[in-house]
Amino acid sequence: xxxxxxxxxxxxxxxxxxxxxxxxxxxxxxxxxxxxxxxxxxxxxxxxxxxxxxxxxxxxxxxxxxxxxxxxxxxxxxxxxxxxxxxxxxxxxxxxxxxxxxxxxxxxxxxxxxxxxxxxxx
Amino acid sequence: xxxxxxxxxxxxxxxxxxxxxxxxxxxxxxxxxxxxxxxxxxxxxxxxxxxxxxxxxxxxxxxxxxxxxxxxxxxxxxxxxxxxxxxxxxxxxxxxxxxxxxxxxxxxxxxxxxxxxxxxxxxxxxxxxxxxxxxxxxxxxxxxxxxxxxxxxxxxxxxxxxxxxxxxxxxxxxxxxxxx
Numbered sequence: 380x381x382x383x384x385x386x387x388x389x390x391x392x393x394x395x396x397x398x399x400x401x402x403x404x405x406x407x408x409x410x411x412x413x414x415x416x417x418x419x420x421x422x423x424x425x426x427x428x429x430x431x432x433x434x435x436x437x438x439x440x441x442x443x444x445x446x447x448x449x450x451x452x453x454x455x456x457x458x459x460x461x462x463x464x465x466x467x468x469x470x471x472x473x474x475x476x477x478x479x480x481x482x483x484x485x486x487x488x489x490x491x492x493x494x495x496x497x498x499x500x501x
Numbered sequence: 502x503x504x505x506x507x508x509x510x511x512x513x514x515x516x517x518x519x520x521x522x523x524x525x526x527x528x529x530x531x532x533x534x535x536x537x538x539x540x541x542x543x544x545x546x547x548x549x550x551x552x553x554x555x556x557x558x559x560x561x562x563x564x565x566x567x568x569x570x571x572x573x574x575x576x577x578x579x580x581x582x583x584x585x586x587x588x589x590x591x592x593x594x595x596x597x598x599x600x601x602x603x604x605x606x607x608x609x610x611x612x613x614x615x616x617x618x619x620x621x622x623x624x625x626x627x628x629x630x631x632x633x634x635x636x637x638x639x640x641x642x643x644x645x646x647x648x649x650x651x652x653x654x655x656x657x658x659x660x661x662x663x664x665x666x667x668x669x670x671x672x673x674x675x676x677x678x679x680x681x
Contacts, residue, residue: 384508385511385534385560388534390534390535391532391533391534391535394535394536394631395631397631397634420559421559
């Protein structure tokens with residue numbers, strides 16, 4: 380199994396669509412395909428408007444186009460959620476805290492420890 | 502738990518030729534990530550290896566698949582044989598190198614070794630329509646081999662690896678590192 384996904388699958392999506400780097404650069408409002416090449420070589424991350432433009436062009440969600448970036452962000456967020464759970468568990472109890480913990484446990488990928496808590500707000 | 506499906510092993514399939522090499526990157530038998538031809542200037546193995554090394558650095562493949570040219574029937578030139586042997590040195594500790602005999606690819610695609618290069622390329626183009634535009638015309642006896650066949654050969658080697666489920670079904674197939 381691969382250790383992780385590629386940061387993005389822009390080259391695969393572009394080639395599948397039959398677009399050249401210059402074509403894609405034009406659609407993204409760039410001057411030349413150099414920027415597209417840098418995205419494809421994982422040397423540069425596009426900004427949010429470019430990511431949405433890429434979603435619109437290829438008709439795929441950003442988390443598929445940028446699978447590796449998404450996976451890394453997801454893992455880091457899960458780790459932070461686990462740390463926040465540990466921190467919040469030291470504070471008393473209450474309905475709002477239980478709601479918060481249910482959400483954090485979903486993010487962290489853990490089963491909620493308190494089954495009588497409110498359902499996840501997600 | 503990620504919402505994304507678990508990825509298959511990433512395979513870099515290579516088909517060295519006289520002027521460069523064809524390559525294909527696959528993540529499973531239905532996911533073609535990249536493909537193309539890289540030319541190596543001056544016909545030097547060092548340039549060829551450097552370009553292969555660039556692809557390994559970019560894609561960090563789990564497996565490198567390349568032709569097993571140690572057969573008596575292999576018609577590969579000495580230079581290409583040397584390149585194939587040296588590919589093992591480019592692999593990282595996480596990257597396995599698998600040798601697949603060309604006869605095995607023909608068996609997988611056509612059965613009993615009857616498939617021609619063009620037939621295999623046509624089947625590859627049917628499986629991955631995105632590469633169809635690179636399919637060269639069928640070679641006539643007086644024509645030199647079109648370099649674009651290297652792409653289809655590389656994809657065919659990669660697909661063979663997945664179709665055999667990464668299992669070593671040939672007695673001649675073994676990691677290149679052990680053979681080098």
